[in-house]
Amino acid sequence: MDAKRAITAAKPLLHWYDRHRRALPWRALPGETPDPYRVWLSEVMLQQTTVATVRPRFATWVARWPSFADLAAADEADVMAAWAGLGYYARARNLLAAARAIAAKHGGQLPDTEEALRALPGFGDYTAAAVAAIAFGRRAVVVDANVERVVARLFAIDAPLPGGRRAIRAAAATITPEKRAGDYAQAMMDLGSAVCTSRKPRCLLCPLADQCGALALGTPEAFPVKKPKAVRPHRYGTIFWLERDGHVLLVRRPDKGLLGGMRALPTGPWELAPPGLRDAPAEAAWRVLERRVEHGFTHFTLDLDVAVADTERATNLGEWWPVATLDEAGLPTLFAKAAALARSRQA
DNA sequence: GACTCGTGGGC
DNA sequence: TGCCCAAGAGT
Structure with a gap:
């Protein structure tokens, strides 16, 4: 220069x-x-x-x-x-x-x-x-x-x-x-x-x-010259759609970390191998949909199973949100994708 | 400095 | 299709 x-x-x-x-x-x-x-x-x-x-x-x-x-x-x-x-x-x-x-x-x-x-x-x-x-x-x-x-x-x-x-x-x-x-x-x-x-x-x-x-x-x-980027690892998880009387269970994610402070569908930690139903928010007759949700983050890619179930029981694990107005809940795109899949039930 | 932290569009 | 990129900040 x-x-x-x-x-x-x-x-x-x-x-x-x-x-x-x-x-x-x-x-x-x-x-x-x-x-x-x-x-x-x-x-x-x-x-x-x-x-x-x-x-x-x-x-x-x-x-x-x-x-x-x-x-x-x-x-x-x-x-x-x-x-x-x-x-x-x-x-x-x-x-x-x-x-x-x-x-x-x-x-x-x-x-x-x-x-x-x-x-x-x-x-x-x-x-x-x-x-x-x-x-x-x-x-x-x-x-x-x-x-x-x-x-x-x-x-x-x-x-x-x-x-x-x-x-x-x-x-x-x-x-x-x-x-x-x-x-x-x-x-x-x-x-x-x-x-x-x-x-x-x-x-x-x-x-x-x-x-x-x-x-x-x-x-x-x-120009500009850039240092090569690290490879993005792959992670797996399961997202849970629990429905009760026209409402779906939503949780609020912790303030810090990924998607911090946002409303979300329940999901466990995302790891190197598919966790299956391990982190389900309640006991229920879970059915894992055949189709998966793929989502790319900046530093890793994610493959998600979507598990759906109905329940009669009220839990206080989060808020029961009317399915009809779910687009007003402010779900991050990842969960909106999973919700769309769960609602379509085109497994 | 090196990581973490979302998403949609372009090629 | 997979990768790169975009008016970056916080830790």
């Missing part, structure tokens, strides 16, 4: 952004003042999540909880259920915790410095910088996966991720402008999303092409 070569990215990038910026529901139009609540909510929803997925969820969310105060007053169970299907559920817990901290300690307003934001739950380096820049116009070095890719290519940084982040961040700092901080940050996102894409980058459309080290080498797609 040639770190000393002067690159002036902000000016051509902002010029490009003025012509090609995406209209997004959480974005202020030119001349408008951004709403910090919407900026924050969008940044959290967009963590590891695509714009297409976030768009409708954002609209539903702000209609229900339009401000920090509204969210701070919400019940945790409602917030978790509203997040169902979006994944990374710690985001929802932290979102509510932050809203309550903002109400209690910050007068109902988001603090406007990167440092103060960084102290709130769910604000890491990226989100604190992005909110400071986008909502408050503060100069901040905003580094997400888009910026990593753009900067690694621009400077032809070949240190593999994640170790290479230090060099990428340092390079990013050298091209981050003082003015139009929010526009610049979002311009980098839009460029990474539409032009400097992970595969088949559209270099002919890029406003920085004439300065791009990776393009000069002829291999833009080779």
Whole structure:
């Protein structure tokens, strides 16, 4: 890499952004003042999540909880259920915790410095910088996966991720402008999303092409270099559908760990071999469906048997939820899949 | 630094 | 189809 070569990215990038910026529901139009609540909510929803997925969820969310105060007053169970299907559920817990901290300690307003934001739950380096820049116009070095890719290519940084982040961040700092901080940050996102894409980058459309080290080498797609990932192990489990008088037994998962704090169908630990009916929540005439549910997580894949049974007996192992309104229970996708299979009984 | 933590879409 | 990827944070 040639770190000393002067690159002036902000000016051509902002010029490009003025012509090609995406209209997004959480974005202020030119001349408008951004709403910090919407900026924050969008940044959290967009963590590891695509714009297409976030768009409708954002609209539903702000209609229900339009401000920090509204969210701070919400019940945790409602917030978790509203997040169902979006994944990374710690985001929802932290979102509510932050809203309550903002109400209690910050007068109902988001603090406007990167440092103060960084102290709130769910604000890491990226989100604190992005909110400071986008909502408050503060100069901040905003580094997400888009910026990593753009900067690694621009400077032809070949240190593999994640170790290479230090060099990428340092390079990013050298091209981050003082003015139009929010526009610049979002311009980098839009460029990474539409032009400097992970595969088949559209270099002919890029406003920085004439300065791009990776393009000069002829291999833009080779950047950023990444360390190979570990193989994903396979696990097995059984999910239990226990029905009683038109209601199904739901449990609440522990706050910490996978799918933490979410409503769920009963299931035992997921292990290297199928556990069968070992962890059934009650004695019943369980029938294991022939079809299985397959589900992929980031770090392992899962094969699940679905066992169904009817019972007459009330238990206090969880809540009996009306089957007819199960889609309102806020089940994570994995359990929604199992529920659909159990209800169809097309074993 | 290395893990954990979801989900849907693209190729 | 299986793998990679996406506006990362917490431990």
